[in-house]
Amino acid sequence: xxxxxxxxxxxxxxxxxxxxxxxxxxxxxxxxxxxxxxxxxxxxxxxxxxxxxxxxxxxxxxxxxxxxxxxxxxxxxxxxxxxxxxxxxxxxxxxxxxxxxxxxxxxxxxxxxxxxxxxxxxxxxxxxxxxxxxxxxxxxxxxxxxxxxxxxxxxxxxxxxxxxxxxxxxxxxxxxxxxxxxxxxxxxxxxxxxxxxxxxxxxxxxxxxxxxxxxxx
Numbered sequence: 001x002x003x004x005x006x007x008x009x010x011x012x013x014x015x016x017x018x019x020x021x022x023x024x025x026x027x028x029x030x031x032x033x034x035x036x037x038x039x040x041x042x043x044x045x046x047x048x049x050x051x052x053x054x055x056x057x058x059x060x061x062x063x064x065x066x067x068x069x070x071x072x073x074x075x076x077x078x079x080x081x082x083x084x085x086x087x088x089x090x091x092x093x094x095x096x097x098x099x100x101x102x103x104x105x106x107x108x109x110x111x112x113x114x115x116x117x118x119x120x121x122x123x124x125x126x127x128x129x130x131x132x133x134x135x136x137x138x139x140x141x142x143x144x145x146x147x148x149x150x151x152x153x154x155x156x157x158x159x160x161x162x163x164x165x166x167x168x169x170x171x172x173x174x175x176x177x178x179x180x181x182x183x184x185x186x187x188x189x190x191x192x193x194x195x196x197x198x199x200x201x202x203x204x205x206x207x208x209x210x211x212x213x214x215x216x217x
Contacts (some may be wrong), residue, residue: 006071055095055104063088079136082208086155093130096196135177146181148174151189174203 003010003021015021016031025042030036046066050058063069073081079087091108098104131143149158157170179186187207192198 003043006067008043009036010040010043016158028034045127050190054099055098056092059088059095060090063092080134082136082158083134085158086150089155135173138180139176141180142182143180145184145186146184147186147188148177149188151187151204153199153201154203156203171203174201 010026012028023040026040027037030040030188046061050061053061055159072088073084076084092110094108095104098107135148151174153159156174157167161167161170178187187204189200189204190198
């Protein structure tokens with residue numbers, strides 16, 4: 001249930017006999033438990049706040065103020081956390097240009113349907129299909145063609161990677177991803193929009209410089 005994501009220890013029985021869940025019903029269940037009443041009140045304050053935010057700000061609020069991102073990252077393996085964080089970044093950025101939930105949900109549904117359609121078409125054509133995985137999960141594997149998308153500042157290296165050691169770890173993982181390709185390697189980044197431009201990763205800027213130097217020589 002959404003009221004326990006992240007975990008708030010609100011019991012299902014608190015609203016089990018009600019057709020609709022209201023704050024008063026749950027507060028009555030926890031009468032005499034001030035800490036739980038405080039938790040319930042905060043949950044409903046957060047829900048009220050979300051009603052007044054446009055999709056981009058609402059997703060940001062859910063991730064960082066409510067704490068859903070920390071909760072979600074704990075549900076997956078360490079090697080999968082970077083990809084999950086990237087997906088949440090993508091979802092949040094996708095919502096930036098939308099002012100209402102109806103149009104945003106329609107857009108996301110269309111994106112999902114397009115991906116599903118492309119995947120089905122690839123399988124029907126007798127191909128092996130496309131394998132989506134994190135760079136961590138690709139260790140030890142090789143493919144004829146590898147595509148590394150969204151190589152942007154803030155994604156790779158992640159915006160939370162600040163120290164030289166953290167940056168070097170991100171560089172090492174990019175190397176792992178690149179060396180999975182046996183024949184063709186594609187590196188790409190998003191330019192963003194006029195209102196929200198995005199920069200290519202400093203890591204692929206280094207690759208560009210090395211490539212230019214080798215071409216000149």
